[in-house]
Amino acid sequence: MRYSHAMKTTMCFIRHGETDWNVEKRIQGQTDIPLNETGRRQALAMAFNAAHHEFSGIYSSDLSRALETAKMLAQRRDLEVSSWDALKERHYGIFQGITGEEGKIRYPEAYSKYSARESGYDFETGESLDAFEKRVVDAVEQLRHRHKGETIAVVSHAGFLDIVYRRSTGRALSAQRDFKIPNCALNWFSFDEHGWHLDRWDDHHHLSTVLTESAE
Numbered sequence: 001m002r003y004s005h006a007m008k009t010t011m012c013f014i015r016h017g018e019t020d021w022n023v024e025k026r027i028q029g030q031t032d033i034p035l036n037e038t039g040r041r042q043a044l045a046m047a048f049n050a051a052h053h054e055f056s057g058i059y060s061s062d063l064s065r066a067l068e069t070a071k072m073l074a075q076r077r078d079l080e081v082s083s084w085d086a087l088k089e090r091h092y093g094i095f096q097g098i099t100g101e102e103g104k105i106r107y108p109e110a111y112s113k114y115s116a117r118e119s120g121y122d123f124e125t126g127e128s129l130d131a132f133e134k135r136v137v138d139a140v141e142q143l144r145h146r147h148k149g150e151t152i153a154v155v156s157h158a159g160f161l162d163i164v165y166r167r168s169t170g171r172a173l174s175a176q177r178d179f180k181i182p183n184c185a186l187n188w189f190s191f192d193e194h195g196w197h198l199d200r201w202d203d204h205h206h207l208s209t210v211l212t213e214s215a216e
Contacts, residue, residue: 007148007149007192007193008149008190008191008192009143009144009147009148009149009150009151009152009190009191009192010150010151010152010188010189010190010191010199011140011143011144011151011152011153011154011188011189011190011191012050012053012055012151012152012153012154012186012187012188012189013154013155013156013160013161013164013187013188013189014046014050014069014070014073014153014154014155014156014184014185014186014187015155015156015157015158015161015181015182015183015184015185015187016035016039016043016061016063016065016066016068016069016155016156016157016183016184017035017036017038017039017040017041017042017043017046017065017068017069017183017184018035018036018038018039018042018183019033019034019035019036019039019065020033020036021033022039022183023036024099025099025100026097026098026099027092027095027096027097027098027099027100027103028065028089028096028157029089029090029091029092029093029095029096029126030063030088030089030090030091030092030096031096031097032063032064032065033063033064033065034064034065034068035064035065035068035069039065039069039183039184040068040072042183042184042207043068043069043072043073043184044072045184045206045207046069046072046073046184046185046186046206046207047072047073047075047076048076048206049186049203049205049206050073050076050153050186051073051076051077053151053153054151055077055079055151055152055153056147056150056151056152057079057082057147057150057152057153058070058073058074058077058079058080058081058082058152058153058154058155059081059082059083059084059087059143059152059153059154059155060081060082060083060084060087060154060155060156061083061084061085061087061088061089061155061156061157061160062083062084062085062087062088063088063089063157066087066088066155066156066157067081067083067155069155069184070153070155073153073155081155084139086135086138086139086142087139087154087155087156087157087160088156088157088160089156089157089158089159089160090126090127090129090132090157090159090160091123091125091126091127092123092126092127093122093123093124093125093126093127094107094110094123094124094125094126095107095110095114095123095126096126100114110123110124116174117129117173117174117175117176119133119173119174129173130173132159132163133163133167133173136160136163136164136167137163137167140164140167140191140196144191158181161181161187162177162181164187164189164196165179165181165187165198165201167196168189168195168196168197168198169198179201179202180202181202182202182204182207183207184204184207185202185203185204185207186200186203186204187200187201187202187203188200188201188203
């Protein structure tokens with residue numbers, strides 16, 4: 001029996017615009033770092049492109065780099081942004097504010113677990129991959145059921161999008177990331193009773209300057 005198209009939910013996931021810590025390759029996690037000028041230009045370009053689509057709602061992480069990005073889209077669509085704590089980045093504990101190279105020197109044992117993507121490791125004061133995945137899946141499922149048959153935009157972070165991508169493509173949490181998550185690209189997913197589906201990844205044709213790889 002074919003599923004009803006009306007029950008399919010479509011979500012456009014968008015990573016926030018660039019920040020100075022992205023440029024410095026510092027791990028932001030839940031540290032509230034604002035967009036830089038490049039990030040604001042990226043967000044504006046994204047908003048012009050994404051505004052061609054009809055959205056029933058726009059959701060955002062409550063961290064300012066995501067909220068500012070989401071508000072630019074919301075202004076184009078004459079919508080309000082629903083800010084949601086569950087959409088924020090993974091908490092990287094002792095690694096927040098430092099670069100991967102600094103982590104390798106300061107915390108070699110922790111860095112080894114980080115590099116190996118040990119799913120139970122929580123950076124002493126942060127969030128494990130297992131806990132983070134559960135938070136992401138729970139948040140997306142709530143949005144999916146709240147917006148059955150609709151299309152929404154969700155502005156979040158690289159780590160959050162990483163989990164959505166893996167869940168939709170069957171890629172293991174332990175596998176090294178082999179896909180890019182550019183700032184302010186549009187990433188389209190659909191959800192039905194058969195599961196999560198990746199429809200289109202990394203649409204960034206609207207951006208003249210895109211940061212293609214950086215710390216979360």
